Amino acid sequence: MKAVLCKEYGPPESLVIEDLPSPKPGKGQVVISVKAAGVNYPDVLIIQNKYQFRPPLPFSPGGEVAGIVKELGEGVTNVKVGDHVIGSIGWGGYCEEVVADAGRCIPYPPEMDFVHASAFVMTYGTSHHALKDRAMLKAGETLLVLGAAGGVGLAAVELGKVMGARVIAAASSQEKVDVCLKAGADGGFVYPRGPLDRDAQKKLSDDIKAAVGPNGADVIYDPVGGDYAEPALRSIGWEGRYLVVGFVDGIPKIPLNLALLKNCQIVGVFWGAFTAREPARNKENLAELMRWVKEGKISPLVSKTYRMEEAAQALNDMANRQVKGKVVIAVG
Ligand SMILES: NC(=O)c1ccc[n+]([C@@H]2O[C@H](COP(=O)([O-])OP(=O)(O)OC[C@H]3O[C@@H](n4cnc5c(N)ncnc54)[C@H](OP(=O)(O)O)[C@@H]3O)[C@@H](O)[C@H]2O)c1
Known part of the structure; x- marks a missing residue:
């Protein structure tokens, strides 16, 4: 599977694309077949070692994805293979397959497609x-x-x-x-x-x-x-x-x-930190947001989608204040 990787900290141009073996889910985890990855400002910071979280190198940026559950690890009961989910993962999302904790997989209403779902949470x-x-x-x-x-x-x-x-x-x-x-x-x-x-x-x-x-x-x-x-x-x-x-x-x-x-x-x-410390309250908040999506009250404005090969361009556009609303990397 293809992945956009940060192998050394630096500007977006230092990202590379490589083929990696498909990941395997551990206990309580799932593998998501990624269809779209939302781009957020923290992605700009994390590849430069300027963010609160510092994943070990090499890593893929991308704090949230939307895709299809491909494989379940031991003990996972909240989602099943084939479910469409948002993975709220912190980093790792600019790739074709990603491992996510099952508890960080969020179902979303059919009113949303993969692109908009990846640009939401x-x-x-x-x-x-x-x-x-x-x-x-x-x-x-x-x-x-x-x-x-x-x-x-x-x-x-x-x-x-x-x-x-x-x-x-x-x-x-x-x-x-x-x-x-x-x-x-x-x-x-x-x-x-x-x-x-x-x-x-x-x-x-x-x-x-x-x-x-x-x-x-x-x-x-x-x-x-x-x-x-x-x-x-x-x-x-x-x-x-x-x-x-x-x-x-x-x-x-x-x-x-x-x-x-x-x-x-x-x-x-x-x-x-709120989502990690107060998962029950976060779940209630997400339920309210998903209800508002279903009722047509809110919907992310996705102004542009990029290919994986254009990930550096997406991050530079964001850093240079060129983005309106959200931009997304379409995967696969
Ligand atoms: N606290 C939290 O829990 C939390 C969660 C998510 C994100 N964030 C933070 O929220 C901030 C925005 O994230 P985002 O994903 O919404 O980013 P974004 O889409 O790029 O929006 C940031 C906006 O800031 C404005 N801006 C002003 N000065 C800027 C500068 N020097 N460089 C770039 N943009 C500048 C830009 O609008 P104008 O050109 O109109 O000024 C831009 O539209 C980031 O600092 C991110 O880390 C915090």
Whole structure:
């Protein structure tokens, strides 16, 4: 079977494709015949040794796949051969066959094809956990989403609307803002590409206040960080919740007096750890998300699919802010 491999840490160009023997499932595991692998920003980081998880070399990137269960290991009862499943695997997905713990295989509704199923769980799982469990977003509140046309961002836009919030989308081009408006955002604005000097940060803060209104945002969803975080936090409303989701623009340092001035909370979000520590709650969340898929309330926007040979291009497009919504590697 063919696999895209990271044999040494480096940029996407250092990935190689090799033929490997078919893997065998251990106890409690299954082999999934992969049909599509979702591309997520953590894939960009993991191959450069910049992510929280450090799999031993060589490994295939790819935190989530959709495919068909090919073989069962000892003791597996929750899925059977032939089932269509999403494998939420952390890494290993850019290949034709992958071993997954049976507990991390998620059935999905027939409304989804392989491509959309592979582009779903990490982004929607993260944004749902962030908005529901961490921010406790309420209907009628104002939600500001940074990087709103990206994977987790666009999921936050859609989920914010399903939860009854007023959603304001912020992104680096009008084309991206338009994608968010089409996905249901109530408003949006364009911010500049960084680095942002003090004047640009002050202007960003003013632009956010103008977009969200005089009371500020009740919840800010931030997968960007870097130079964007402090101006965003300065625009938060009284008793707002600031969701720390990601750092594509770098890890910011925040003056803590800002939290005091607004009586607000700066709230961490680590969905992967949540799924491992609280599997029962995660299962409930996934059930709610799958119900919303069936009801046609949410659906990932897959803007492009790549072949396995184009995996480096997919990761570079993501790192260079070229991606709208999700991109996927079609396998086989
Ligand atoms: N906390 C968690 O549990 C969790 C789970 C999943 C992912 N994440 C994190 O969430 C972040 C986003 O992941 P994703 O898969 O949604 O990525 P993505 O699809 O690439 O979206 C990220 C967005 O950030 C914006 N951006 C701003 N500055 C950027 C820069 N310097 N480089 C690249 N993009 C920049 C881009 O939009 P504009 O061009 O419009 O600014 C882009 O659309 C990553 O840091 C990832 O690790 C966290």
